[in-house]
Amino acid sequence: MKNGNIIHVKNLTKTFGDFTAVDNISFQVGKGEVFGFLGANGAGKTTAMKMLIGISKPSSGEAQVAGFDVKSQAEKVKRSIGYMSQRFSLYNDLTIRENITFFGGIYGLKKSDIKTKSQNLIDELDLHDEADKLVGSLPLGWKQKVAFSVSLLHDPQIIFLDEPTGGVDPITRRKFWEMIYREAHKGKTIFVTTHYMDEAEYCDRVSIMVAGKIEALDTPKNLKEKYKVESMNQVFLKLARNIE
Amino acid sequence: MxxxxxxxxxxxxxxxxxxxxxxxxxxxxxxxxxxxxxxxTNEINNVDIAILDHSKDANTKQIIDKISASKYFSIKDFLDNERDIETAFKKGEIKAVLNFEKDFSKKLMTENQATVQILTDATDPNTANTISNYTSSILSSYQELLNKDISIPYQIGVQTRMFYNPELxxxxxxxxxxxxxxxxxxxxxxxxxxxxxxxxxxxxxxxxxxxxxxxxxxxxxxxxxxxxxxxxxxxxxxxxxxxxxxxxxxxxxxxxxxxxxxxxxxxxxxxxxxxxxxxxxxxxxxxxxxxxxxxxxxxxxxxxxxxxxxxxxxxxxxxxxxxxxxxxxxxxxxxxxxxxxxxxxxxxxxxxxxxxxxxxxxxxxxxx
Structure with missing residues (x-):
């Protein structure tokens, strides 16, 4: 996948005062790949991701996302990516349709495009009855679906998902991963952080961050073989213990 | 845009x-x-007061009429003796008492001086202050009325004018x-x-x-x-x-x-x-x-x-x-x-x- 890499990260570091949150990490993500970015809470996943999506400036090192430099071309990076945070951030006091219109609008989509896209989205998610209800009244699982679809509105090449399944039940999680796969099949690159190790099995490749460093990066299958264990969970535990 | x-x-x-x-x-x-x-508001309007009039003569009557005619006060009660003053204050029905001394007119004529006491309920100091100012000004305007024909040799005439908010x-x-x-x-x-x-x-x-x-x-x-x-x-x-x-x-x-x-x-x-x-x-x-x-x-x-x-x-x-x-x-x-x-x-x-x-x-x- 050397030619088709869409994310290049080289010696990326982020320090806050004396504390090094992200310590000299390097990796590549291929086009169309589902890339799992794993780590315990506080391992530096979110900080690293924030640098890649252009809302946090790297202390040193470089990163290119969709062919643009995150330091000097943050605006172009932002246009090429979709982002969904762990809080499925939508406006609770707006209806689904109004949320779609608003987010479509800030990405500069045409009015007619927004109309067709929101109709498609409502059809696809089968939200006809809820489209004009306030988002605040929806169950978490639905918010998650809508938030994911909203992050796709402007047809980004890469989608960054920050712990997209936090707080939802296993069935909803399963269904959500089906949505992720559908997008990956369409050729979109998925960059997903999670601390559910079972979800790591769904990824093409995973990286495991421990204390700001990437300790392992490979396919789930290779990692399990390398550490001679049955599940990603055990891989993770082994790695985390070694560090301690 | x-x-x-x-x-x-x-x-x-x-x-x-x-x-x-x-x-x-x-x-x-x-x-x-x-x-x-x-x-x-800092203004007072229709404040309830009581009168304790020991002399009940022409002058005290004129003063009382003047006070009751002003829109600032309404006379709620006439007391009979000093003991009633505190009771009235404690009841909270009145904010001030005007106490005219005995033989008010007579003293005014013979000694050129008579005393009226203004007692106020100062649990609310601002209002008490305003009441005593308003009453004093009514009394002094009455005094001017009495002195109309007499000329006092040295006199400082105070003229006040409130700019920009004349009615305060x-x-x-x-x-x-x-x-x-x-x-x-x-x-x-x-x-x-x-x-x-x-x-x-x-x-x-x-x-x-x-x-x-x-x-x-x-x-x-x-x-x-x-x-x-x-x-x-x-x-x-x-x-x-x-x-x-x-x-x-x-x-x-x-x-x-x-x-x-x-x-x-x-x-x-x-x-x-x-x-x-x-x-x-x-x-x-x-x-x-x-x-x-x-x-x-x-x-x-x-x-x-x-x-x-x-x-x-x-x-x-x-x-x-x-x-x-x-x-x-x-x-x-x-x-x-x-x-x-x-x-x-x-x-x-x-x-x-x-x-x-x-x-x-x-x-x-x-x-x-």
Whole structure:
């Protein structure tokens, strides 16, 4: 996948005062790949991701996302990516349709495009009855679906998902991963952080961050073989213990 | 531009779908102006008093008639002896007692001097003070009447004239203050809350990941509140003109421009507060404690700055409201123009720029 890499990260570091949150990490993500970015809470996943999506400036090192430099071309990076945070951030006091219109609008989509896209989205998610209800009244699982679809509105090449399944039940999680796969099949690159190790099995490749460093990066299958264990969970535990 | 309109539309959805913000935005100003205008007043009207008249002669009768004819007092009771005074005060039915000494007329004629005692209920010191001043002035005007034909060799005639507010209406003093408070509340508190709400909900992150530039996000959040604050200012001015017959002697355009300047000042403070507070709760507390209290206590709105202890006088200089109140009073009551108000205007402009610069700096630090 050397030619088709869409994310290049080289010696990326982020320090806050004396504390090094992200310590000299390097990796590549291929086009169309589902890339799992794993780590315990506080391992530096979110900080690293924030640098890649252009809302946090790297202390040193470089990163290119969709062919643009995150330091000097943050605006172009932002246009090429979709982002969904762990809080499925939508406006609770707006209806689904109004949320779609608003987010479509800030990405500069045409009015007619927004109309067709929101109709498609409502059809696809089968939200006809809820489209004009306030988002605040929806169950978490639905918010998650809508938030994911909203992050796709402007047809980004890469989608960054920050712990997209936090707080939802296993069935909803399963269904959500089906949505992720559908997008990956369409050729979109998925960059997903999670601390559910079972979800790591769904990824093409995973990286495991421990204390700001990437300790392992490979396919789930290779990692399990390398550490001679049955599940990603055990891989993770082994790695985390070694560090301690 | 189209993106911007969408943003503002969304902001108005937030405002109009939240009953609490609606009330703060539109209910508060009216309630506050009415409260300060009608209820909170330093004037006295129809205060209940009692009379203890030991002499019951022609002079005391004339004085009592004069007092009861004034709109300030209504005579509620006639007491028989000194012991009743305290009982009457304790019951709380009267605020003052006039005690005429025995043989009032006779002493007045023979000794040229008679005494009337004014006893007031000073649990409310301001009212007690006002009552005793009003009664003394009624008594002295009666005395002048008696002395009409007699000329006293040396006499200092005191002539008082109250400029700009001849009737000493306290509402004239409150309206500029209330307007200042409300603009501060709407502009600073509501914006700081609405920006921190986006942070709390995580939508701020989504906005920052979008191609919108951070300053566009902030401007988009602030513009609706500028509009609402202007509407509020207009409502308050209309209320004060038509309900309290407060004059606007000066230029309306200047008044408008200065008001917008103060709104900008409050908004920049609101943005500054939102950059330092992580939650809506903090933003609200900081706005209330850090802005509202100083505005009420130190701006000269209620308590005159010149009678504050020196350290507080110094602190009052950094409170934008202090300068805005001077500007408002200047334009509305004195009818002066920029020639007299340039210093205050300049101070407000300087403060606004300073707050904006500071919030930009804080904002950048957060991003890095």
């Amino acid at each position: 189209k993106r911007f309109i969408g943003f503002i539309k969304k902001e108005f959805y937030h405002i109009f779908r939240d009953k609490r913000s609606l009330f703060i935005l539109f209910g508060m100003p009216i309630v506050q102006v009415m409260l300060f205008g009608f209820a909170i 209406k306290s509402v004239f003093m409150f309206v500029p203050g209330v307007m200042t408070i409300i603009l501060m509340l709407v502009s600073a508190m509501m914006t700081s809350i609405s920006i921190t709400r986006e942070k709390e909900l995580g939508t701020m992150e989504i906005l920052l990941v979008s191609p919108l530039k951070p300053f566009q996000v902030i401007v988009g959040k602030v513009v609706p509140y500028i509009l609402l604050s202007v509407i509020n200012a207009i409502v308050i001015i209309l209320l004060s003109i038509f309900v309290f017959s407060m004059p606007v002697e000066g230029n309306l355009f200047l008044l408008g421009a200065e008001t917008i300047l103060f709104i900008m000042n409050a908004l920049s403070l609101g943005i500054l507060i939102s950059t330092v507070s992580a939650s809506q709760q903090t933003a609200m507390m900081v706005s209330l404690m850090g802005l509202m209290l100083p505005v009420i206590l130190l701006s000269g709105f209620i308590f005159p700055i010149s009678s504050m202890p020196f350290p507080l006088q110094v602190i009052s200089n950094i409170i934008p409201a202090r300068w805005f109140i001077i500007i408002l009073k200047g334009i509305m009551l004195k009818g002066v123009g920029l020639v007299y108000l340039w210093k205050e205007t300049l101070i407000l402009v300087g403060m606004t720029l300073f707050f904006i610069a500071l919030s930009v700096k804080k904002y950048k630090i957060r991003l890095e």
